[in-house]
Amino acid sequence: MDETRYTQAIILNRSDYRESDSLIICYTRHFGKLSLVARGTKKIKSKLAGHLEPISLVNVLVVKGRGFDYVGSALGVDAYxxxxxxxxxxxxxxxxxxxxxxxxxxxxxxxxxxxxxxxxxxxxxxxxxxxxxxxxxxxxxxxxxxxxxxELGYKPEMYQCLNCQEKIKPGKNYFNLKNGGIICDCCLEKERQRKAISSNELLTISDNCIKLLRFIIDNRFxxxxxxxxxxxxxxxxxxxxxxxxxxxx
Ligand SMILES: [Zn+2]
Incomplete structure (x- = not known):
């Protein structure tokens, strides 16, 4: 791997590390999530610190270290x-x-x-x-x-019953929190008789809430x-x- 890498990053979190450093967790455009040490950021004169606030977009130079990689330089793009x-x-x-x-x-x-x-x-x-x-x-x-x-592969099923695959009809329906999707009233009864489902895995879901979640999943921000x-x-x-x-x- 290269000794230095240049990318854009969103700062997710920052915590104290050693005496005068910080540990930055960021999500980068090209390398995914990284934990990086930012040296000297707790010193008053640190130029780096201001760019590495959580909820910021920065251009960052990542330098290979022996333990953690570290931030070589950072330039703010958007502080939001x-x-x-x-x-x-x-x-x-x-x-x-x-x-x-x-x-x-x-x-x-x-x-x-x-x-x-x-x-x-x-x-x-x-x-x-x-x-x-x-x-x-x-x-x-x-x-x-x-x-x-x-995006992470947990898209909830909002159109068909998770169990019987029938199209969801308005009325009494439930959301299965564990499996991520709707189950119909009829299937819930069967599951209950088999004692195959526990109540903390379920929430009732109204027709309007189903419509809202479908809308959100199918549309852009x-x-x-x-x-x-x-x-x-x-x-x-x-x-x-x-x-x-x-x-x-
Ligand atoms: Zn069903």
Whole structure:
């Protein structure tokens, strides 16, 4: 492997390391997720530190080290100030990056994941901070999680019953958190009789929530802006998405 590599990276996390260094976890365009040591970043005069804040896009030179690789130099491309001027946005961006960091493993480069992350951050960054409500935040987060899960091979099945493969009809349906998809009322009864399913793997799902999740999975991020939804539906979708996510973490 080359001694130095140059790439773009999103900073996911930064923590203290040794006396004056930091350990940076970032997702790079060409090499996937990397843990890098940034030397001297805790010193007051550090030029590097300012570019390596979490929720930033940077051009970074990665230098091969004996243990960890380290940051040779870093230049900020986008600090996403439109996110950082709003506490609500920071909260949701933080949640998204944290779940990304936990779900995505090192050593598996995937440019599509990098583009998903950057396009989502950009959209959040450009959304009017004055108009950004908690519901907007939840919706942004649901979008991100479902797109990420889909990209990682956990796309939930929203059209057919996981068990009988019949088309899902409006009415009583359930979401199987463990297997990621809908099961119909009829199949649930059979599963219950066989005692093949435990109740903590299931949530009931309303017809409107099914429609919303289908819409999100089938569309691009930028439609999030146009959706006008009742708080109740967003809440239901948010609880479901968070629980679905927790089965993978
Ligand atoms: Zn079924």
């Amino acid at each position: 100030l439109g996110i950082k001027d709003n506490l609500n946005k920071i909260y949701y961006a933080g949640r998204a990056l944290s779940c990304f960091n936990r779900l995505v493993k090192e050593g598996q480069p995937d440019e599509r994941l990098f583009l998903l992350l950057t396009s989502w951050l950009e959209l959040l960054n450009n959304y009017s901070s004055i108009e950004f409500t908690q519901e907007n935040g939840e919706l942004f987060f649901i979008f991100f999680v479902l797109k990420l899960m889909t 930028n439609v999030a802006k146009k959706l006008k939804l009742e708080k109740k539906i967003i809440k239901e979708a948010s609880v479901l998405t968070t629980n679905f996510l927790n089965f993978r973490l």
